[in-house]
Amino acid sequence: MPDIENENEADMSGAPAGSLAPAQEVEKIGARKLKPSTMMMGHGYDPKLSEGSLKPPIFLTSTFVFPDAASGKRHFEGVTGKRPGGADGLVYSRFNGPNQEILEDRLAIWEEAEDALAFSSGMSAIATLFLSLVRPGDTVVHSGPLYAATETLIAKVLGRFGVHWLDFPAGATREEIEAVMTKASSGRVALIYLESPANPTNALVDVEAVRDARDAVFASAAEKPAIAIDNTFLGPLWHKPLAHGADMVVYSLTKYAGGHSDLVAGGLLGSKAHMDTVRSMRNTIGTIADPNTAWMLLRSLETLELRMTRAGENAEKVCAYLRDHPKVERVGYLGFLETAAGQERQADIYRRHCSGGGSTFSLYLKGGEPEAFRFLDALKIAKLAVSLGGTETLASHPAGMTHLSVPDARKQALGITDNLVRISIGVEDADDLIADFEQALDKV
Ligand SMILES: Cc1ncc(COP(=O)(O)O)c(C=O)c1O
Secondary structure (H helix, E strand, C coil): CCCCCCHHHHHCCCCCCCCHHHCCCCEECCEEECCHHHHHCCCCCCCHHHHHCCCCCCCCCCCCCCCCHHHHHHHHHHHHHCCCCCCCCCCCCCCCCCHHHHHHHHHHHCCCCCCEEEEEHHHHEEEEEHHCCCCCCCCCEECCCHHHHHHHHHHHHHHCCCEEEEEECCCCCCCHHHHHHHHHHCCCEEEEEEEEECCCCCCCCHHHHHHHHHHHCCCCCCCEEEEEEEECCCCCCCECHHHHHCCEEEEEEECCCCCCCCCCCEEEECCCHHHHHHHHHHHHHHCCCCHHHHHHHHHHCCCHHHHHHHHHHHHHHHHHHHHCCCEEEECHHHHHHHHHHCHHHHHHHHHEEEECCCEEEEEEECCHHHHHHHHHHHHHEEECCCCCCCCCEECCCHHHCCCCCCCCHHHHHCCCCCCEEEEECCCCCCCHHHHHHHHHCCCC
C-alpha cells in the first residue's frame, strides 16, 4: 500500500510528515539550477512512498489515518491556525491530499513562488482569495476590465456585504493609478486586484507602476494592501508578475495550464504568509481541487512549455496571415504591439513584462455580426466554443456569447463590437489552420 503517512520516512527526508516530498529533491546539477520543464517530471513526488510507481497514484480517499493521537492533534493545530504554517501532515481531503500537494509544489516552480494552492476552479480561487481578505467597509482597488464573473463577484456579491471598489483602466500610468489609490486610501484597502492581459480587451497592466504607486500611497507596512493579479492569459510562460511587483498570482488552470479543455481548476501562488491566510479560508469553505483533477494537471504540466511554445508560434504565423487579408479590419494580437500605431504605452509594458504574445487574440472582420457569424459557421478545424488555452483552436463571438448581457455602452467602450471574433490558437499544424481561416474568410 502507498505509505502516505509514514512519519519516520517523512522525518528522514526533512519534509513535513505526510507530504510526498522526495527524500532527495534534485533541483540543481552542480551550479546549474534546473528549469521548470525539467522539474515538472518528478518534483514533489517520491516513488518509494507509492510502491515504486513512476507516476503518483490518484489518492481517492476522503480522510487520512493518523499514526497516533498526538499527531492528529498537531495536524489540527495547523489546520485551524492555532499553529502557523498549515497542517504538516495529511488530514482530510477538504484540507489537503497528496495529488494536490504535488501539484502545488510544481505550480510554485513556474514563478519561483514560495508556495501555491490548488482550487476547484479559477473562480473558486478568486472568490477564496477575496473572502480571505475583505471586511465590511473595505475598498478593493482593481484594474478594468476584469473577467466578467470577477467583476460580478467584486461589485455585486461583495457589494452586498458592504465592500466597495474603485478601478483604473488596464493601461493606466503610474500617476493615474496613484490618483485612484489615494482616493481609496481614505478607508481600508483590502486588496489591489489586477488582470493582465485583460479579458476580453487584451489590454496590459503596468504591474511595476502599480507596485510603485502602492508603495508611495501606503507608507506603513500595516496598511499596505497586497497586489494580486490574474495571469491566466499569458502565464506561466510569457508573463511572471511576481518578478514585477505582484504579491500573488491567480490562475484559471482550466486554460493553458490544464491545456486540453478537459478540466476546470484554479491556482494561487505567492508567499507562504499569504498562502497560509488563503489556505485557512479554503479549509473552511472547501474550494480545493479534487485529487483526479490535480492528477490530470500534473500530467498537463509536463507538456506545458511544449504546448504553449507551439501555440504561441502558431498564433504568430496565423496572425501574420490574417493581418494582411482584405476581409480583415484589424488583428488585436499582443505580438503586434511593437508596430501598432498609437500603442506606445502598451508596447512599453509589453517589452518590460512579457516574453511572448500568447495565442489568444481578437480578429475584427470588415462588416458586423452577419460577417462574423458566416466566418464562424464556415470554420472546419477551429471549433466554435468559448474558453481558451487548449490544444485545439477555438473561436467565439464575445458580443453574442460571453458578453451578451454586458450593456451596449460598456461593450462599445471595451471594443466588444459585432465584427469581433475571439480566437485561441492550439497546437495543430499552423498551415492547416491558415487554410481553414482562408476558406472561412472566402465564405464571408
Ligand atoms: C481571465 C480569466 N480569469 C478567470 C476565469 C475563471 O476561470 P474558471 O472558468 O476556471 O473558473 C476565466 C475563465 O474564462 C478567465 O478567462
